[in-house]
Amino acid sequence: xxxxxVALVCVAVPVRAQDQPSQYCDPEAYTAEDIDAALAACDAQxxxxxxxxxxxxxxxxxxxxxxxxxxxxxxxxxxxxxAVKLIATAGQLTSGSLLDKETPDSVSRILAASVLYHRGxxxxxxxxxxxxxxxxxxxxxxxxxxxxxxxxxxxAYEAGGxxxxxxxxxxxxxxxxPDGARYLIDRGRILTRTGALNRAMADFDKALALxxxxxxxxxxxxxxxxxxxxxxxxxxxxxxSPAVAERRVALVIGNSAYRNAPRLxxxxxxAAGVADALRRVGFATVTLETDLPRDKLTEALRAFAQLxxxxxxxxxxxxxxxxxxxxxxxxxxxxxxLSADRDIGFEAVxxxxxxxAVEGAKxxxxxxxxACRDNPFASQMRRTLSATTRAIGRGLASVEPERGTxxxxxxxxxxTALDGDVSGNSPFATAFIKNVQVPGLEVRRxxxxxxxxxxxxxxxxxxxxxxxSVSGRQDFYFVAAQxxxxx
Numbered sequence: 001x002x003x004x005x006v007a008l009v010c011v012a013v014p015v016r017a018q019d020q021p022s023q024y025c026d027p028e029a030y031t032a033e034d035i036d037a038a039l040a041a042c043d044a045q046x047x048x049x050x051x052x053x054x055x056x057x058x059x060x061x062x063x064x065x066x067x068x069x070x071x072x073x074x075x076x077x078x079x080x081x082x083a084v085k086l087i088a089t090a091g092q093l094t095s096g097s098l099l100d101k102e103t104p105d106s107v108s109r110i111l112a113a114s115v116l117y118h119r120g121x122x123x124x125x126x127x128x129x130x131x132x133x134x135x136x137x138x139x140x141x142x143x144x145x146x147x148x149x150x151x152x153x154x155x156a157y158e159a160g161g162x163x164x165x166x167x168x169x170x171x172x173x174x175x176x177x178p179d180g181a182r183y184l185i186d187r188g189r190i191l192t193r194t195g196a197l198n199r200a201m202a203d204f205d206k207a208l209a210l211x212x213x214x215x216x217x218x219x220x221x222x223x224x225x226x227x228x229x230x231x232x233x234x235x236x237x238x239x240x241s242p243a244v245a246e247r248r249v250a251l252v253i254g255n256s257a258y259r260n261a262p263r264l265x266x267x268x269x270x271a272a273g274v275a276d277a278l279r280r281v282g283f284a285t286v287t288l289e290t291d292l293p294r295d296k297l298t299e300a301l302r303a304f305a306q307l308x309x310x311x312x313x314x315x316x317x318x319x320x321x322x323x324x325x326x327x328x329x330x331x332x333x334x335x336x337x338l339s340a341d342r343d344i345g346f347e348a349v350x351x352x353x354x355x356x357a358v359e360g361a362k363x364x365x366x367x368x369x370x371a372c373r374d375n376p377f378a379s380q381m382r383r384t385l386s387a388t389t390r391a392i393g394r395g396l397a398s399v400e401p402e403r404g405t406x407x408x409x410x411x412x413x414x415x416t417a418l419d420g421d422v423s424g425n426s427p428f429a430t431a432f433i434k435n436v437q438v439p440g441l442e443v444r445r446x447x448x449x450x451x452x453x454x455x456x457x458x459x460x461x462x463x464x465x466x467x468x469s470v471s472g473r474q475d476f477y478f479v480a481a482q483x484x485x486x487x
Contacts, residue, residue: 035066042066054111057086061115068122080119087112113143121152129160147176151183163190164251164287164303181207185216192224194285195247196310200224246363248313249285250278251304253331255320257291260337261376267319270370270429274317277433281478283315293335297349301357313476314361315368316354319429322371323348324397331371338377355401363404364443364476369396370410370417370428401468408447410454412465418458427457428464440481444470 042059045051051059064079090112120135136153139146154169170187174180188203204221207214254271256264268290275288285307289300301316308314321332323344330348332338338347351367358365398413410428411417418427425433431453435446444466451464470476 035070039063039066053086053090054108057083057111057115060086061111061118064122065118073122073126077119077122080115080122083115084119087115109142113139113146113149116142117146117149117152120149120156124152124156124159127159129156132156133160145176147173147180147183150176151180151186154186158186158190162287162289163194163285164249164307165300166190167194167306168299168303179210181211181214181217184210185214185220188217188220188224191310192220192227194249194307194310196307197224197228199310201228246312247310248278248283248315249287249304249307249311249361250275250283250315250317251287251300251357252278252289252317253292253297253300253320254288254290255292255318255332255334258321258332258334258336258376260335261321264320266424266426266429267370270319270425271317273425273429273433274319277436278315278317281437283313284311291334294333294347294349297331297333298353301349301353305357305360308358308365309360311361312363313366314358314364315366316358317368317370317432318354319370319426321376322369322396323375323377327397328352329369329396329399331369332377336377338381340382351399351407355405355407358405359402363474364470365401365405366408366443367401367405368408368410368432370426371396399467403468404470405468406443406447406470407467408450409465409467410462412463415463418462427454427462430457431464436478439479440477441479443476443478446478 042063045059046056060079060083064076064083067073067076067079116135116139120132120139123129123132123135133153133156136149136156139149140153143149150169150173154166154173157163157166157169167187167190170183170190173183174187177183184203184207188200188207191197191200191203201221201224204217204224207217208221211217252271252275254267254269256266256268258264271288271290275286278286287300287304287307289296292300304314304316318331320334323330323332323338325341325344329351330344331351331354332348336343336347338344351369354367355365358367396409396411396413399407401407409417410426424430428450431450435441435449435453438446438449441449447464447466451466454462454464
């Protein structure tokens, strides 16, 4: 497996003939004069009249790294940008390595990945996590077998609070490099944050087997041991009771920027508000995603399913377009075209996938769909399926989830929901954000109050509806009742 960092070493221009590639890209091997000489060599290469496209890209990439070493991030970014622009002009992208003989207008996919990886690194260091994730993702599109790219994208995801996606990337990195202790340590650390302590312990143990003196692995293992001891003491003194904290995880999605339909003004804001509210009421992990195409929506659900497997509560909130076909419900990704009714099954994501994502939670599973808006594709959609068996309905169809699961629609089946004021939130999101933070509202009653508030806000034009059932022997609270006089 080729590393993109090693790939960069191969394209660097040595200052001195005796320099080895491994020394050339080592910041500790340089004095200021060495870097300036290397920059001069890159400049001379770029000034050449017959320089191949791939060599120009390599020179800009190397200049970017050298300027980064000199502490000039803006100049470094300008060189990375120039390299990315040149990649776009390549006549073809080959699958070969950087050392392959290529035609003058060809660029290897590994070189393209290297440029995007290194620009992603610079963006991550600058704290621009969404842009860094975008570059890492494009690098992976070009070259999908580099563990470090997944690792650093995981770090960017984690910094942005997207722990489920970070865990997914660390899983991939650990698969690509089974002896990579650093991937196991980071995964163990995030698993500890989410409360999956047994899995975290297994990762730290494996990391220590690979690297016995690693201080981070040792510290991580000790932290897990301390938490497990605390849990054991709490259980032994109080017994299994509500005093033992439940672990709750949530995936919140807001699709606003539809590419083939008018933009929805509020879902992205609705999702952000809901995510903040869930964090305030104690959800251990809240992954916020916006404007997801189909592949990213599916990835987010798959990654969240792993978190749900280790949780007591799992909640998915989706704001955006939804559609019903022949009694089945679908979430509409932002890249859907839906030029024909038969495309729904290929371009949309079935509600069953969402229900599967929360299925592993031990106590309570909640799916909230603020997705009952008017179908913007209806006027352009060709009808190719039987009208009697596969008709497209208004709003969403009713559902019958498994026991222990609640599915909440912003508008009752067969009806549509309002998007609300363009500068605020939808009526449903407004009511949900307010009531989910009210102490002492049992979950079922909380959604009843949300329904009443939405009907008041909309003049009874919109009625939310809940489907499914949970155990009548236990009450569930987003926020427990406040007891006066207790410390």
